[in-house]
Amino acid sequence: MKKYLNLFDFSQKVDYKTEILSGLTVALALVPEAIAFALIPGFSPLTGLYAAFVMALVTSILGGRPGMISGATGAVAVIFVGLILELKNTFPGIEPITILNYTFATVILAGTLQILAGVLRLGKFIRLVPQPVMFGFVNGLAIIIFMAQFPNFYNKETGELMTGSPMFIMLGLTLLTMLIIWGLPKLTKVVPSSLVAILVVSAIVLGFGVNTLTVADIMREGETIKGGFPPLSIPQIPLTWATFKIIIPYAAIVAGVGLIESLLTLNIVDEITQTRGRGNKECVAQGIGNIFSGFLSGMGGCAMIGQSLINTSSGARARLSGITAAVMLLVFIMFGSSLIERLPMAALVGLMFMVAIGTFEWASFKTFGKMPTSDVIVMVLVTLITAITHNLAVAVLLGVIISALAYSWENAKRIRARKYVDENGVKHYEIYGPLFFGSTTLFAEKFDVQNDPQEVIIDFKESRVADMSGIEALHKITERYAKAGKKVHLKHLSKDCRRLLQNADSIIEVNVLEDPTYKVVSDTF
Numbered sequence: 001m002k003k004y005l006n007l008f009d010f011s012q013k014v015d016y017k018t019e020i021l022s023g024l025t026v027a028l029a030l031v032p033e034a035i036a037f038a039l040i041p042g043f044s045p046l047t048g049l050y051a052a053f054v055m056a057l058v059t060s061i062l063g064g065r066p067g068m069i070s071g072a073t074g075a076v077a078v079i080f081v082g083l084i085l086e087l088k089n090t091f092p093g094i095e096p097i098t099i100l101n102y103t104f105a106t107v108i109l110a111g112t113l114q115i116l117a118g119v120l121r122l123g124k125f126i127r128l129v130p131q132p133v134m135f136g137f138v139n140g141l142a143i144i145i146f147m148a149q150f151p152n153f154y155n156k157e158t159g160e161l162m163t164g165s166p167m168f169i170m171l172g173l174t175l176l177t178m179l180i181i182w183g184l185p186k187l188t189k190v191v192p193s194s195l196v197a198i199l200v201v202s203a204i205v206l207g208f209g210v211n212t213l214t215v216a217d218i219m220r221e222g223e224t225i226k227g228g229f230p231p232l233s234i235p236q237i238p239l240t241w242a243t244f245k246i247i248i249p250y251a252a253i254v255a256g257v258g259l260i261e262s263l264l265t266l267n268i269v270d271e272i273t274q275t276r277g278r279g280n281k282e283c284v285a286q287g288i289g290n291i292f293s294g295f296l297s298g299m300g301g302c303a304m305i306g307q308s309l310i311n312t313s314s315g316a317r318a319r320l321s322g323i324t325a326a327v328m329l330l331v332f333i334m335f336g337s338s339l340i341e342r343l344p345m346a347a348l349v350g351l352m353f354m355v356a357i358g359t360f361e362w363a364s365f366k367t368f369g370k371m372p373t374s375d376v377i378v379m380v381l382v383t384l385i386t387a388i389t390h391n392l393a394v395a396v397l398l399g400v401i402i403s404a405l406a407y408s409w410e411n412a413k414r415i416r417a418r419k420y421v422d423e424n425g426v427k428h429y430e431i432y433g434p435l436f437f438g439s440t441t442l443f444a445e446k447f448d449v450q451n452d453p454q455e456v457i458i459d460f461k462e463s464r465v466a467d468m469s470g471i472e473a474l475h476k477i478t479e480r481y482a483k484a485g486k487k488v489h490l491k492h493l494s495k496d497c498r499r500l501l502q503n504a505d506s507i508i509e510v511n512v513l514e515d516p517t518y519k520v521v522s523d524t525f
Contacts, residue, residue: 014317014318014320015315015317016320018192018314018315018316018321019316019318019320019321019324020320020321020324021191021192021195021314022192022195022310022311022314022315022316022321022324023311023316023320023321023322023323023324023325023327023328024195024324024325024328025192025194025195025198025310025311025314026069026307026310026311026321026322026325027324027325027326027328027329027332028195028198028340028343028348029194029306029307029310029348029351029352030052030056030069030071030304030307030325030329031049031215031225031329031332031340031343031348032215032218032343032345032348033052033071033072033304033306033307033352034048034049034051034052034071034072035048035049035215035218035219035225036048036074036148036218037072037073037074037076037077037299037301038051038072038077038299039219040074040077040078040080040081041077041078041080041081041083041084041103041299042084043080043100043103043299044223045219045223045224045225046225046227046297046333047100047297047298047299048072048077048298048299049072049225049227049329049333050227050230050293050296050297050298050333051071051072051293051298051299051300051301052071052072052298052301052326052329053230053298053326053329053330053333054230054289054292054293054296054298054326055070055071055072055286055289055290055293055298055300055301055302056069056070056071056322056325056326056329057289057322057323057326057327058070058285058288058289058292059282059285059286059289059303059322060319060321060322060323060325060326061285061319061323062281062284062285062288062289063281063282063285063286063319063322064266064277064278064279064280064281064282064283064285065266065269065270065277065278065282065303066277066317066318066319066322067269067273067308067311067312067316067317067318067319067321067322068262068265068266068269068277068282068303068308068311068322069303069304069307069308069310069311069321069322069325070262070286070289070301070302070303070304070322071301071304071307072298072299072300072301073258073261073301073302073303073304074144074148074390075257075258075261075302075390076254076257076258076299076300076301076302077299078390079250079253079254079257080103080106080250080299082250083102083103083106083246083247083250084099084103086246087099087102087246090246098236098237100233101233101235101236101237102235102237102243102246102247103299104233104235104294104295104297104298105235105237105243105247105294106247106250106251106254106294106300107251107254107290107291107293107294107298107299107300108235108290108291108294108295109247109248109251110250110251110252110254110255110258110287110290110300111255111286111287111288111289111290111291111292111293111294111300112287112291113251113252113255113287114255114258114259114283114284114286114287114290115283115284115287115288115291116287117255117259117283117287118280118281118282118283118284118285118286118287119280119284121280122280122283123259123263123278123279123280123282123283124279124280126260126263126264126266126267126279128400129264129396129399129400130375130378130399130400130403131375132371132375132376132378132379132382132399132403133378133379133382133396133399133400133403134264134267134268135361135364135367135379135382135383136378136379136380136381136382136383136386136395136399137264137382137386137395137396137399138264138268138305138359138360138361139360139361139364139379139383139386139387140382140383140384140385140386140387140395141305141306141359141386142356142357142359142360142361143356143360143383143386143387144386144387144390145305145306145352145355145356145359146352146353146356146357147387148352149349149352149353149356152170152213152218152345152346152349153167153170156213156217156218166211166212169210169211169212169346170212170213170345170346170349172346173201173204173205173210173212173344173346173347173350174346174347174349174350174353175350176197176200176201176204176350177197177198177201177346177347177349177350177351177354178197178350178353178354180193180196180197180200180201181193181194181197181350181351181354182354184196184197189315192314192315193314194310194313194314194351194354195314197347197350197351198343198347198348198351201344201346201347201350202342202343202344202347205344205346206342210344212344212345212346213344213345213346214341214342214343214344214345215340215341215342215343215345215348216341216342217345218345219341224337224341225332225333225337225340225341226333226334226337226338227333227334227337228333228334229330229334230296230297230298231296231297232295232296232297233294233295233296233297234295235294254290254300255287257302258286258290258300258301258302258303259283259286259302260396261302261303261305262282262283262286262302262303263279263282263283264305264396265303265304265305265308266279266282266303268305268308268309269308269312272309272312273312273317275317282303286302286303289301305359306352306355306356306359307325309355309358309359310351310355311325313358364379367379372406374402374403374406375403375406377402378399378402378403378406381398381399381402382395382396382398382399385398408436408437408438409438411433411434411436411438411439412436412438412439412442413439413442414432414433414434414439415431415432415433415434415435415439415442415443415446415463416431416432416433417429417430417431417432417443417446417447418430418432419446421453425453425454425455426453426455426456426457427452427453427455427456427457428456428457428459429446429447429456429457429458429459430459430461430462431443431446431458431459431460431462431463432462432463433462433463434463434464434466434470435460435463435464435465435466435470435473435474436465436466436467436469436470437467437469437470439470440469440470440472440473443470443473443477444473444476444477447477447480449477449480449481449484449486450484452481452486453486454485454486454487455486455487455489456481456486456487456488456489457488457489457490457491458477458488458489458490458491459491459492460490460491460492460493461491461492465493474490478490
């Protein structure tokens with residue numbers, strides 16, 4: 001019980017300066033993304049900013065991966081577009097405030113499902129995601145982050161690509177930002193290069209009165225990021241089965257996408273920091289964060305790979321950086337909105353370009369021609385689906401399914417049988433490879449029922465019956481021997497398989513004493 005109550009590891013050495021400066025950098029990077037993601041379904045910028053504050057604060061305190069940043073995300077925002085469309089079709093003339101109430105209810109329900117997933121320890125299933133899918137997921141996200149910056153190079157009034165001096169200024173400031181982020185660490189790592197880049201470019205723009213795109217320019221007319229502490233918002237919707245049927249599919253998708261993106265981001269940060277996060281604890285933290293977000297006027301969210309990489313690349317490793325980012329974001333909302341609105345978008349675009357470049361797994365190109373063709377196809381497919389649809393859940397699930405089918409196909413061809421007759425005239429079949437739905441046909445072809453002696457031993461010491469198709473294959477082969485009047489012994493067959501073989505129990509002899517013990521890696525909460 002003590003380890004659950006011990007939220008902070010006080011034995012961890014914390015670099016307070018790095019944590020605070022990194023948190024400030026992340027807070028600056030959170031602002032434009034939170035605003036942009038809120039605008040996707042047509043919400044107020046404050047709906048995204050409140051979500052970013054709540055998610056970042058709650059998951060930084062309670063999460064299973066110190067240093068990881070959560071907030072409002074595009075993957076979750078896209079889901080609300082479908083919800084809003086269904087609400088407008090179901091309730092013609094529905095008021096915007098009612099849409100928000102349904103949104104908040106959906107976020108709260110999604111958070112509840114995420115907590116349930118954590119309590120049931122479902123976080124360990126992220127281990128089922130193969131490396132090619134991870135590569136595809138990361139590369140797809142990098143492309144999304146990169147492509148999401150290009151609208152900033154278009155004129156807001158005309159919708160056309162910038163030309164002339166506005167384009168040169170935007171490109172020049174963006175490249176300067178990228179150059180500082182790339183070059184400063186080679187000179188000194190005293191302060192995060194991302195923060196220095198934002199401050200230098202902002203000073204140039206404000207000091208010389210450079211006319212360029214700012215944060216205020218990407219917001220709609222009359223909208224502002226100035227606000228107070230997130231107001232309490234108890235969803236005012238009918239508590240009926242009809243309401244539940246509307247929001248439960250979207251809540252399930254929000255929960256699933258949020259957990260997949262969060263747990264994959266957790267794995268990536270684990271690799272960078274050479275430490276291990278706690279997946280189930282992160283599931284619960286994401287759920288609590290979404291519940292609080294729904295009750296505090298936020299659109300919910302999940303872990304953000306871009307901001308998490310900004311944080312870790314700046315040297316942050318503790319919870320303080322995430323807490324600092326959340327608190328500073330709230331300070332910006334309440335007191336610093338006028339300064340934030342004047343930040344040049346070129347600085348933030350350059351920062352996100354560098355994040356995209358750092359996120360992309362360039363090493364994945366080296367896998368072409370070296371990895372199995374199926375793995376390369378999976379990696380490319382997941383990358384494309386992620387980049388084109390922004391639906392991370394579908395991309396990852398399809399990748400896992402295709403990888404599983406490819407694995408099954410390969411293993412189906414690997415089942416072997418070593419055959420010999422001992423001095424007592426008993427024929428032995430020593431099976432190698434897994435017996436499952438894909439290998440049952442080849443398994444059945446290994447036996448010569450008509451020409452075999454009266455007694456046969458099938459040894460599963462180097463094999464494992466993996467599913468009900470394998471059990472059914474054993475049923476059929478034992479029945480074939482029984483009809484031929486011959487006796488079969490199945491050795492080294494696990495007890496669970498023996499219990500399932502009830503129909504053939506009279507002719508099956510299982511060597512219980514030599515059954516192997518199968519151990520499964522457990523996951524800590």
